[in-house]
Amino acid sequence: MRFLSLIPALYGLQTVSAALISRNFPHLIVPVNANTPDTVYGTKYEANIEQTVHTEISFDVPSNGAISCKLGFAFSLDPNIGAPWYVWGDSPFSFNISTIDRPINKDTDTWNNHPKPVYWVATVDVEPSGRITISGGYVNCWKGRPVQFLLYPASNAPGGIKWFELNNPLHGITFDMYDATE
Numbered sequence: 001m002r003f004l005s006l007i008p009a010l011y012g013l014q015t016v017s018a019a020l021i022s023r024n025f026p027h028l029i030v031p032v033n034a035n036t037p038d039t040v041y042g043t044k045y046e047a048n049i050e051q052t053v054h055t056e057i058s059f060d061v062p063s064n065g066a067i068s069c070k071l072g073f074a075f076s077l078d079p080n081i082g083a084p085w086y087v088w089g090d091s092p093f094s095f096n097i098s099t100i101d102r103p104i105n106k107d108t109d110t111w112n113n114h115p116k117p118v119y120w121v122a123t124v125d126v127e128p129s130g131r132i133t134i135s136g137g138y139v140n141c142w143k144g145r146p147v148q149f150l151l152y153p154a155s156n157a158p159g160g161i162k163w164f165e166l167n168n169p170l171h172g173i174t175f176d177m178y179d180a181t182e
């Protein structure tokens with residue numbers, strides 16, 4: 001009888017199907033740059049992560065029936081869409097996503113005055129081919145309030161990543177909410 005419970009695992013099937021009930025996109029994307037440490041850049045449509053540039057992101061999370069939540073990351077690789085992104089340096093380029101110690105302020109945050117990472121949430125590896133691997137990413141759902149993170153290099157290796165955030169096609173970082181444990 002126990003063998004029957006292993007069948008889904010043997011074939012790579014999920015025993016519980018979690019339906020996506022809400023996909024949320026950043027409402028703030030705020031770069032901070034070590035080369036201009038006192039410059040306020042405000043919010044942008046693109047994200048940039050390298051040794052001297054980190055990116056703060058904020059999601060306005062809705063109140064709903066979500067049971068589990070996860071950060072996602074994807075690129076549209078369709079050349080006809082023109083969704084810009086590039087990665088350079090050591091391959092893969094890896095960046096961390098962490099919670100932060102204070103709220104983002106798009107009007108005052110600079111390299112010298114920005115939230116610091118507190119808890120690691122995920123590491124994202126991006127190959128020049130566009131292949132993406134995410135380690136971690138599960139977060140509290142924090143329904144009905146802003147949720148904010150800092151994106152920064154996972155190592156001191158040279159390189160970086162830059163992308164223009166789009167919702168259609170899916171291109172960039174998302175806060176995904178599911179009706180069951182994924």
